[in-house]
Amino acid sequence: MASPMELSCWGGDWGLPSVHAECLVVMAYARFSGAPVKVKIIDHCWRAPRGRVPLLISDDTVISQPAKILNFLRKQKYNADYDLSAKEGADTLAYISLLEEKLHPALIHTFWIEADNYYRVTKPCFASRIPFPLNWFLPRNMAGEALNRILLTKGGPPLFSMAEVEAQIYRDAKECLNLLSHRLGTSPFFFGNMPTTLDAFVFGFLAPLFKIPFPKVQLQDHLKMLPNLCRFCDDILSCYFRLKLLGVSPVGPDTVDANLQKLTQLVNKESNLIEKMDDNLRKSPQHPPRKLTTLKLSRTGEGNSSPNRLSP
Amino acid sequence: MSLVAEAFVTQIAAAEPWPENAALYQPLRDEQILLSDNAACLAVQAFLQMCNLPFQVVSRPNAEYMSPSGKVPFIHVGNQVVSELGPIVQFVKAKGHSLSDGLDEVQKAEMKAYMELVNNMLLTAELYLQWCDDTTVQEITYPRYGCPYPWPLNHVLAYQKQWEIRRKMKALGWGNKSVDQVLEDVDQCCQALSQRLGTQLYFFNKRPTELDALVFGHIFTILTTQLISDELSEKVKNYSNLIAFCRRIEQHYFEGLNRDGSARLPPPIRRKILRS
Numbered sequence: 001m002a003s004p005m006e007l008s009c010w011g012g013d014w015g016l017p018s019v020h021a022e023c024l025v026v027m028a029y030a031r032f033s034g035a036p037v038k039v040k041i042i043d044h045c046w047r048a049p050r051g052r053v054p055l056l057i058s059d060d061t062v063i064s065q066p067a068k069i070l071n072f073l074r075k076q077k078y079n080a081d082y083d084l085s086a087k088e089g090a091d092t093l094a095y096i097s098l099l100e101e102k103l104h105p106a107l108i109h110t111f112w113i114e115a116d117n118y119y120r121v122t123k124p125c126f127a128s129r130i131p132f133p134l135n136w137f138l139p140r141n142m143a144g145e146a147l148n149r150i151l152l153t154k155g156g157p158p159l160f161s162m163a164e165v166e167a168q169i170y171r172d173a174k175e176c177l178n179l180l181s182h183r184l185g186t187s188p189f190f191f192g193n194m195p196t197t198l199d200a201f202v203f204g205f206l207a208p209l210f211k212i213p214f215p216k217v218q219l220q221d222h223l224k225m226l227p228n229l230c231r232f233c234d235d236i237l238s239c240y241f242r243l244k245l246l247g248v249s250p251v252g253p254d255t256v257d258a259n260l261q262k263l264t265q266l267v268n269k270e271s272n273l274i275e276k277m278d279d280n281l282r283k284s285p286q287h288p289p290r291k292l293t294t295l296k297l298s299r300t301g302e303g304n305s306s307p308n309r310l311s312p
Numbered sequence: 313m314s315l316v317a318e319a320f321v322t323q324i325a326a327a328e329p330w331p332e333n334a335a336l337y338q339p340l341r342d343e344q345i346l347l348s349d350n351a352a353c354l355a356v357q358a359f360l361q362m363c364n365l366p367f368q369v370v371s372r373p374n375a376e377y378m379s380p381s382g383k384v385p386f387i388h389v390g391n392q393v394v395s396e397l398g399p400i401v402q403f404v405k406a407k408g409h410s411l412s413d414g415l416d417e418v419q420k421a422e423m424k425a426y427m428e429l430v431n432n433m434l435l436t437a438e439l440y441l442q443w444c445d446d447t448t449v450q451e452i453t454y455p456r457y458g459c460p461y462p463w464p465l466n467h468v469l470a471y472q473k474q475w476e477i478r479r480k481m482k483a484l485g486w487g488n489k490s491v492d493q494v495l496e497d498v499d500q501c502c503q504a505l506s507q508r509l510g511t512q513l514y515f516f517n518k519r520p521t522e523l524d525a526l527v528f529g530h531i532f533t534i535l536t537t538q539l540i541s542d543e544l545s546e547k548v549k550n551y552s553n554l555i556a557f558c559r560r561i562e563q564h565y566f567e568g569l570n571r572d573g574s575a576r577l578p579p580p581i582r583r584k585i586l587r588s
Contacts, residue, residue: 065485090504094425097432152483156382179421 004038005076007069008055011041011129014211017241019125021107023054025066025204031240032195035078042129066204070197081196088191092198095183095190098176103205105154106173106219109166111208112146116215174222181226188235195236207233326406328390334367336360337375338385343459344373347537348438353385355397355529360387361565362520363409373460401522411521419516423523426508426515430523433501434530436486437494441544443477445491448540491543499547502531506551513560520561527554528561 007030009023017039018024030037042053052064056072063069074081081089111122126142127135150165159165180202184190190198209223210233223229338353339345345353360367367387372378379386379395386395387403394403404410412423442453457473458466481487486494505527514520515527534548535558548554 086507087510090507091422091425093500093504094422094429094508097429098425101428101432149483152480175424179424182417183421185418 004036005056005058006040007037008040008042008053008057010053010126011043013125014213015237016207016211019208019212020053021104021204021208022066023204024207025200026054026056026069028195028203028236028240029066029070029073029080029197029200030078032200033073033078033080035073035076037073066201070200080194080200083194084191084196088196092196095180095198096201098179099201099205102172102176105150105169107205107209108146109150109169110214110216110219112143113150114214114216118143120215121212170218173219177219177223177226177229181229184228184232186228189232195240199232199236202229203233203236207237326408328407330365330404330407330409331390332366334365334387334389335370336367336385336387337370337372337378339375340371340373340460344456346453346456347442347533347539348435349376349384350537351435351438351530351533352383352397353529354533355526356385356387356400358528358561358565359397359401359411359522359525360404362411362525363404365404365409397522397526411519411525414519415516415521423516423521426505426523427526429501429504430526430530433497434534436481436484437498437501437544438530438534439477440481440486440489440494441491441539443474444481444486445540449474451540495543495547498544499550502548502551502554505531506554509553509557511553514557524557524561528558531555532558532562 007026009018009027010020012018016024017027018041027037027039029035030039037056054064054066054069056063056069058072058076061072063072073079081092084092110117112118122143123139126139130138150169154169155165159168187193189195190202206223206229209220210230214220336353336356339349341350357367357369375384375386376382380393381395381399383396386393387400389403392403394400412420415423441448443449453474454467454470457470461469478487509515514524516523531548531554535545535555537545539545
């Protein structure tokens with residue numbers, strides 16, 4: 001890939017590389033797969049594209065929507081799912097649907113519809129990145145779009161009032177968080193030791209909920225009660241986005257960044273190997289079943305084809 | 313429904329056993345029902361069959377307007393009315409019948425995820441094809457949807473429904489997708505289901521769950537429904553284990569029930585595809 005790929009994203013705050021869930025998904029995937037994407041943060045410039053962000057520009061192709069961008073990156077040989085089996089690929093698709101159907105509506109609601117959150121956090125945060133007269137209209141437009149989406153997809157009989165719709169959305173989202181927490185168990189990522197597409201999606205949807213200090217926090221409180229999901233977000237932030245946290249300008253992966261990434265991947269592979277050797281050791285009969293419980297959990301997490309493999 | 317109301321309903325539901333005269337309401341099967349509604353009705357029928365609960369199928373032209381959520385099918389049990397697969401599964405569970413009790417937490421998460429995959433991709437694709445593809449709308453959807461009503465009303469109602477679905481598609485970002493892209497999505501979804509199923513009898517090995525009922529409803533309907541072109545069913549036919557899976561559930565849960573009319577499948581001409 002000779003020409004650089006440029007990714008337009010909303011900027012970050014509160015220790016996040018971006019405050020926008022879908023931008024985070026793409027940024028995380030780019031980090032996981034090692035794609036040399038130049039991240040361009042939307043600023044006060046009039047010409048910055050704001051409509052369908054995240055937006056990937058490579059040569060003369062312009063791609064919007066996270067799923068399509070990820071497909072494009074995969075075609076450029078930046079594939080984070082290379083080691084997954086066919087069944088794990090199917091699982092990825094299924095869990096992404098789960099996130100879209102159950103968690104995304106609640107995320108949209110928390111950002112754009114909950115009045116307290118919108119006026120105290122979301123609107124100032126997005127308006128500060130938009131030039132003068134537009135900052136009066138664009139956030140309102142985005143909120144209108146969000147409300148429209150929620151009402152059309154989740155409203156309708158038998159839910160007649162907004163309060164009922166809200167209750168339903170948050171109940172679904174909490175259930176989804178619980179399911180994800182069960183699925184993750186104690187393993188570092190959803191499919192073992194290397195991050196994949198699914199991790200990018202989960203991270204993108206959870207990190208804003210986890211980090212942004214909203215005044216109304218019902219979903220946040222629930223997320224904080226699931227320590228493994230919180231740990232998951234923190235790990236990705238510290239391993240894959242650390243330089244940004246230290247205040248280096250988020251213009252893109254410079255050389256240090258790329259080196260760090262390679263190093264992390266190497267370390268990950270190494271730990272993968274060690275884990276496998278460990279596994280073999282543990283399976284040998286003379287070894288006391290010291291870590292059997294955690295091991296079992298992560299095993300069932302990786303696929304339930306052989307849930308009883310480790311039981312004595 | 314508020315939490316209190318829901319808890320109340322659950323309690324009532326638990327108090328009474330499943331009656332003999334439960335009824336499942338759906339639109340007229342031969343002349344009215346649409347692809348997506350048929351899939352939903354078949355999924356609920358399969359689910360109740362798998363739970364081994366007796367019920368009668370009642371066809372009504374206004375089933376959609378009788379349903380509390382405006383969606384078919386709905387069941388009438390004792391003095392309660394519940395619509396759509398999700399709530400029906402909850403309701404039946406409150407009565408002490410469940411297909412997914414044997415699963416552990418991770419498997420339950422997986423089952424929910426795959427059910428959302430079917431709803432998110434297959435159901436949306438079916439709705440897209442029957443309400444947003446202009447030839448299908450003109451030749452199949454309008455005549456079928458409006459068939460029980462007299463002249464101006466049939467157009468008005470069909471148009472209203474189409475407007476509603478198109479707005480929903482736009483909100484979901486499916487508004488400017490092409491038919492080819494939608495079929496591509498269907499293919500991707502079927503591939504995922506096929507890979508997840510593998511060579512197992514059901515999605516979670518030997519015992520069927522609500523996921524099996526849902527997948528059966530959709531795949532069987534797609535395979536046996538005649539649309540303008542065969543593109544949709546061709547996509548599904550590439551996956552032989554899904555076809556075998558549908559045949560298995562059909563034989564196990566629906567064979568022999570056709571005569572007394574308690575559970576009815578499409579007429580034999582359309583079912584040839586499954587046999588061949």
